[in-house]
Amino acid sequence: xxxxxxxxxxxxxxxxxxxxxxxxxxxxxxxxxxxxxxxxxxxxxxxxxxxxxxxxxxxxxxxxxxxxxxxxxxxxxxxxxxxxxxxxxxxxxxxxxxxxxxxxxxxxxxxxxxxxxxxxxxxxxxxxxxxxxxxxxxxxxxxxxxxxxxxxxxxxxxxxxxxxxxxxxxxxxxxxxxxxxxxxxxxxxxxxxxxxxxxxxxxxxxxxxxxxxxxxxxxxxxxxxxxxx
Numbered sequence: 001x002x003x004x005x006x007x008x009x010x011x012x013x014x015x016x017x018x019x020x021x022x023x024x025x026x027x028x029x030x031x032x033x034x035x036x037x038x039x040x041x042x043x044x045x046x047x048x049x050x051x052x053x054x055x056x057x058x059x060x061x062x063x064x065x066x067x068x069x070x071x072x073x074x075x076x077x078x079x080x081x082x083x084x085x086x087x088x089x090x091x092x093x094x095x096x097x098x099x100x101x102x103x104x105x106x107x108x109x110x111x112x113x114x115x116x117x118x119x120x121x122x123x124x125x126x127x128x129x130x131x132x133x134x135x136x137x138x139x140x141x142x143x144x145x146x147x148x149x150x151x152x153x154x155x156x157x158x159x160x161x162x163x164x165x166x167x168x169x170x171x172x173x174x175x176x177x178x179x180x181x182x183x184x185x186x187x188x189x190x191x192x193x194x195x196x197x198x199x200x201x202x203x204x205x206x207x208x209x210x211x212x213x214x215x216x217x218x219x220x221x222x223x224x225x226x227x228x229x
Contacts, residue, residue, distance in 0.1 A: 005073075005074050006071060006072060006073040006074065007071075007072050008041060008069055008070065008071050008072075009069055009070040009071075009072060010069040010070075011025060011065075011069070011070075011089065011091060013065075013091050020065050020066060021064075021065070021066050022093060023064070023065035023091050023092070023093065024062050024063070024064055024065065024091070024092055024093070025062065025063055025064075025065055025089060025090075025091055026060050026061065026062040026089065026090045026092065026194075026195075027049075027050070027060070027061050027062075027070070027087045027088065027089045028059070028060045028061075028087055028088045028089075028195045029050055029054075029059070029085075029086070029087040030086040030087060030088070032084070033084070033085050033086050033087060034052060034053070034083045034084065034085065035052060035074055035075060035077065035083025035084065035085050036052055036072050036073055036074045036075055036083070036085040037050065037051055037052050037072075037073050037075055038050040038070060038071070038072050038085070038087070039070070039071040039072075039073065040063055040067060040068050040069075040070065040071070041068050041069055041070065041071035042067060042068030042069070043068075046071055047068075049061050049063070049070070050087075052075045052085075056138075056139075059139075060194075060195065065091070072085060088195055090194070090195065107174075107175065107177060107178040107179075109204070110201075110202035110203075110204065112212040112215075112216070114202055115188070115190075115202045115204055115209060115212060116212065116213065116216055116222055116223055116224075117223055118190040118201050118202040119152075119188075119190060119209075119213075119223075119224065119226055120223050120224035122153070122190035122191055122192060122201055122202075123153075123154070123155045123156070123191065123192045123193045123198075124153060124154040124155065124156075124158060124159070124189070124190065124191055124192075124193070124198055125152040125153045125154075125188070125189070125190050125226070126146070126148050126149075126150065126151050126152060126153075126154070126159060126168075126170075126188070126189050127148070127149045127150035127152070127186055127187070127188055127189075127206055128146045128147050128148040128149055128150075128168075128186065128187065128189055129146070129147050129149070129184075129185065129186050129187065130144055130145070130146060130180070130181075130182045130183055130187070131145045131146065131147045131169075131182065132145040132182055133145065133180050133181060133182055135176055136176070137176065139176075140175065140176045140177070141173050141174070141175060141176055142173070142174055142175070142176050142178065142180050143171050143172075143173055144171065144172045144173070144174065144180055144200065145169070145171055146159070146169065146170050146171065146172055146189060147167060147168075147169055148167070148168035148169060148170065149186060150227075151168055152226055152227060155193060156193050156196070156198075158170045158171070158172075158193070158197075158198045170198065171198065172189060172191060172198045172199070172200050173197050173198065173199055173200065174199070174200035178200075185205055185206070185207075186205070186206040186207075187203050187204065187205055187206055188202075188203065188204055188205075188206050188209040189203050190202045190203065191203075213226070
């Protein structure tokens with residue numbers, strides 16, 4: 001692509017073609033990505049997705065798998081310095097992608113059924129408290145600094161032992177519009193990994209989770225078992 005040219009990137013998941021319509025593609029340009037525009041291309045038609053020079057940190061662009069492939073075109077440059085365009089990508093179920101990038105899903109309280117399913121299917125499940133919240137206005141996100149009291153599951157090492165005290169800590173991201181604030185009490189935090197970051201899913205107060213879990217277990221309706229508190 002240097003100094004001119006273009007290429008088409010078609011992502012091919014290792015699944016049945018019948019499942020393609022249920023997939024969403026998300027891309028996240030590297031912070032130093034430069035030198036090209038990224039378009040969504042289908043049957044020769046182009047739709048601008050990422051403009052060269054867009055320095056929006058943490059910005060993620062998502063589209064349906066059936067909407068087309070990526071067309072990456074080098075942009076004219078005034079100098080001969082080397083420019084590299086790079087990005088991460090993820091393929092995921094449309095429902096998961098929607099939950100990660102819309103206000104309504106992460107901000108509204110989960111139902112009892114949603115909480116119990118989240119315990120079974122989330123990438124991380126912890127009992128912990130909110131130590132602090134850092135708001136990032138430019139990214140429209142909040143970083144929740146969590147003190148972990150019980151680690152039930154994590155697929156990536158987001159929550160780690162820190163210092164001589166041996167306490168587990170970690171960070172979870174959510175949308176700024178959710179208005180998360182520090183406070184007393186324990187929560188059950190669940191969520192998914194997205195581009196190496198923990199994204200908040202259901203997060204009921206732990207005492208509420210204990211109630212709904214016991215009620216479901218007594219009725220034989222809990223979808224999976226979780227270890228003791």
